[in-house]
Amino acid sequence: MTLIKTHRQLIDEASAVIETVPTSAAIVLYGNADVVFVDLRDPRELEREGMIPGAFHAPRGMLEFWIDPTSPYFKEVFGSGKRFVFYCQSGWRSALATRAVHEMGLAPVAHVEGGFRAWKDAGGPVGEKPAHRKE
DSSP: OOOSSOHHHHHHHHHTTSEEEOHHHHHHHTTOTTEEEEEOSOHHHHHHHOBOTTOEEOOGGGHHHHHOTTSTTOOGGGGSOOEEEEEOSSSHHHHHHHHHHHHHTOOSEEEETTHHHHHHHTTOOOBSSOOOOOO
8 A cells, every 4th residue: 555645744744834832831831721731542541541630531533523613512612712732642643633623723722742641751740530521
């Protein structure tokens, strides 16, 4: 099989047009009432690794539906007007997701460089279990 683009090319293209927040700066943003951290990882990853306390869990596969107010799956949190900071395990899925929602018009939105792994390695707070919300 010959692909037109590799996953790395897609990530590099996304990174060229989105805001990437260094891990240390993301940790400083933690606790800011105007910032919503959004965890894009699979529920099994959250159970295994924990998550940023207070982050909103939006599975990557539902993200575009959850941010679109015309979708029957819309989540009010995405209509809050706050700044969104996405993360996944290593920063790849979050880069692609950030580009997708940026193209849809969600703003302001960024992602954490290095993802949850870098967050944990830098000493960022980690909660044990996901916060289940109806937002």
